[in-house]
């Protein structure tokens with residue numbers, strides 16, 4: 001099946017729509033849905049994905065950094081965009097592009113208010129992050145009074161939402177801790193917003209949060225990995241469809257006799273007559289060295305072929321002995337017969353890292369719904 005002509009990441013928008021509808025069906029109709037499209041929409045294509053999600057009816061977007069949000073605005077995305085991890089050097093750009101910052105510390109909150117005042121803003125929407133146990137970004141409980149004072153003492157900004165992030169929403173062994181985070185969020189939020197004359201959105205659930213703690217959906221959920229087809233749970237995964245499929249082709253095949261070695265540092269030693277195929281994909285495309293030395297493999301015409309020797313920058317070699325194939329044939333690296341979670345596990349990592357690791361030089365091919 002000589003379909004691919006190079007290494008391509010296929011992005012299936014029908015699968016995205018399926019996942020969106022599945023996740024939405026797990027929460028009440030009046031709960032808003034924020035789609036997380038940071039890191040090129042988890043390694044795919046943030047503009048294409050965001051446009052499709054707008055069409056599907058998502059209420060909000062989130063990105064990690066300001067430039068990711070600017071890119072979406074430049075491509076016509078109009079829904080609100082929360083920037084999860086802004087730096088104060090980018091505050092003017094945030095306002096210029098109608099992005100909404102997560103303000104997570106006193107310093108960053110004060111500094112944003114100063115910029116917004118200077119640019120003559122009124123009621124500019126901002127998001128307040130509370131730390132409930134992840135200990136990453138956010139205000140701690142003793143700081144809430146100060147946050148309330150800073151925000152209510154002038155009309156420059158308004159709290160569009162108050163949120164927090166769960167540390168182990170996918171892990172049932174940490175259920176008590178998670179329930180504790182949710183309770184603390186409720187308390188801290190109340191302290192912060194009780195005297196406001198408007199009602200900010202409240203949200204704490206990521207994908208596993210909304211699946212495992214749907215009662216804690218509050219007024220919005222934030223989903224990333226689920227949209228891309230992964231449920232962090234073997235029982236959920238069958239209900240979701242991976243959006244990305246990474247394919248490549250066979251560039252060359254050679255027959256080798258015992259005694260030959262393959263690749264850098266002669267790591268793979270041929271012990272029986274073998275057919276070795278060379279593929280145009282390597283660690284600079286996102287298939288890291290950890291997958292080499294037969295730790296993982298790919299699929300050629302439906303059959304598993306292990307990666308032999310060291311992964312090179314732009315090339316891997318695979319053992320296709322006994323597999324019917326020829327130069328130019330398509331190879332599936334992940335997706336289809338190889339669930340990406342399985343490949344990630346073979347490399348000692350998780351779906352998030354595998355899919356966000358697919359580098360920009362890999363061609364993206366969009367498959368419409």
Ligand SMILES: *Cc1c(COP(=O)(O)O)cnc(C)c1O
Nearest residue numbers: 036165206207222223224225226
């Ligand atoms: C990345 C991120 C998410 C998305 O989490 P998933 O597990 O991918 O659903 C949600 N909230 C915050 C704060 C994040 O950084």
